[in-house]
């Protein structure tokens with residue numbers, strides 16, 4: 001279930017809000033300039049569905065948002081164990097998870113529509129960290145320059161469509177702040193990490 005936890009950035013244990021209510025989540029995130037919506041993500045995707053297949057399955061949603069927001073590029077990120085050996089999967093997970101596990105910003109908005117599985121975004125604004133555990137069906141967007149990090153967990157399973165105004169603006173600018181190490185990980189937030197199998 002989608003969850004929003006808000007805590008003081010200087011005191012991760014000082015939880016201000018902890019809710020599964022989608023309307024409240026949208027309201028809290030709107031207050032810091034973010035978009036949160038719940039769409040339908042009911043297309044069944046084959047184990048080996050590639051980017052084209054995922055985009056085709058959600059073509060009407062993608063087209064609608066592109067027309068509304070002027071996104072010029074979309075792509076798909078999918079972390080799902082299929083035929084990898086244990087060593088291959090471990091390497092893929094470590095590389096994928098560590099990539100954006102430290103606090104960073106981008107020069108473009110970051111917009112994600114989860115169509116499978118889940119992952120946790122940590123958005124830092126107004127001296128608070130807003131932890132959004134996104135599930136399939138959740139659309140989360142936050143503006144360029146917002147400090148954040150992302151944890152897919154140690155046993156990830158998710159698929160998200162990514163929307164860009166400018167793919168070149170989506171390089172991570174790392175802040176060097178180790179704040180991410182002081183907050184609950186995705187695994188801790190969900191109890192047990194569940195992979196899509």
Ligand SMILES: [Fe+2]
Pocket residue numbers: 100104105106110148149150172
């Ligand atoms: Fe990011």
